Amino acid sequence: MTRPEQTDIDNIVEQLAQSKKYREAGICEQTIRDIVITELERQRNPKEAIQAARKKLHEVVALYLGDPDYAAATRQLEAAFATGNPETIKATCAEILRIHDSTNERMMLVDTFYAQIFEITGRPKVLLDIACGLNPLTIPWMNLPPDASFYAYEIHQQRVDFLNRFLALQGIGGRALDQDILVDYPAEAGDVAMLLKEIHRMEKRRRGIVLPLLDALKVRWIVLSSPTRSRTGRHGVKEVYREQVHEILVDRPWTITEIEFENELVYCVDKSPDHA
Ligand SMILES: C[S@@+](CC[C@H](N)C(=O)[O-])C[C@H]1O[C@@H](n2cnc3c(N)ncnc32)[C@H](O)[C@@H]1O
The missing domain is CATH 3.40.50.150 (Vaccinia Virus protein VP39)
Structure with missing residues (x-):
């Protein structure tokens, strides 16, 4: 593809960053931008580039590897550290x-x-x-x-x-x-x-x-x-x-x-x- 316009890049980055799963996880904008620019240069048109960028992001961000409920995990850690017991802390981290x-x-x-x-x-x-x-x-x-x-x-x-x-x-x-x-x-x-x-x-x-x-x-x-x-x-x-x-x-x-x-x-x- 010819060199993409800055506004095209910004719009696609914004669209991907605002998708529910990436917005919730707070995926780094640098990552989305880098992948979008690479795919805009590689693919034949913006539609193909967006599709390819989505696929790449899915692999890079890898939400499928698993995440705890961060608020609950924070409370668990705070409770474990409050005990001052190294074994309790290790058991909570392990979980x-x-x-x-x-x-x-x-x-x-x-x-x-x-x-x-x-x-x-x-x-x-x-x-x-x-x-x-x-x-x-x-x-x-x-x-x-x-x-x-x-x-x-x-x-x-x-x-x-x-x-x-x-x-x-x-x-x-x-x-x-x-x-x-x-x-x-x-x-x-x-x-x-x-x-x-x-x-x-x-x-x-x-x-x-x-x-x-x-x-x-x-x-x-x-x-x-x-x-x-x-x-x-x-x-x-x-x-x-x-x-x-x-x-x-x-x-x-x-x-x-x-x-x-x-x-x-x-x-x-x-x-x-x-x-x-
Ligand atoms: C397969 S996991 C491995 C995690 C950890 N290194 C381990 O072995 O337990 C890869 C992690 O790297 C993060 N990651 C991928 N690309 C990254 C990048 N360019 N900069 C910072 N983190 C990245 C992902 O979000 C993911 O959490």
Whole structure:
């Protein structure tokens, strides 16, 4: 298509942002705009572009992975933290984490997941969780240093507000940000950035989109992961996704250490200048 007019873009973005499900979740406008512009450039006419943008957004926003009732979950967390009992807090976080597919799958690993990762990367003082979903609620299992800071990035405003309440209750520095990290790279520097179970999905949004993000991250370590089974559990996807990760990183002089968990393959990527 020829270069779209700014008003066409604005109108389509507005139309999609105002659809009931995206308005309720508060989907980041940056994401909608980026996808609309890409599809207007790719498709033959605005009608096809809107259709394609809707399809892409459905996958990127992924409401089908599950969300708690955020008001109720906030009350649950407040009650749990009020007890001051670490086991009660963990049990409440676990209950909420089980509502989202990605973290539900991680709960069987969570007791040893971070210990094994941080054995390689070192225990981070500043940790970034990009495209985080509900994963920040696994902080009680991370054993971070008492003065640690945590930055979480998401495109659902509702989820970001909830995570900020959780981080305050947890008493950890840092914050959750409503930010499309593929459009606007994280500005915060840290020791480790986690990008868990999302690379394969981001590459579907636009092939080649992940590497510039990895280059831009101001951290020594990037912890990537991919699932080993499809969402239905019917197909093994471990090798396909492993190949994809190695292909993305092929031209970088970074060291990759893999850790294979039962349902998640983790790649600890050292982008330290020592290896350049
Ligand atoms: C498959 S879930 C994985 C969540 C989490 N990383 C985990 O493994 O538990 C992907 C999450 O990334 C978020 N997301 C997708 N694209 C994003 C982007 N460009 N910037 C920030 N968040 C994004 C989605 O909203 C969704 O919550």
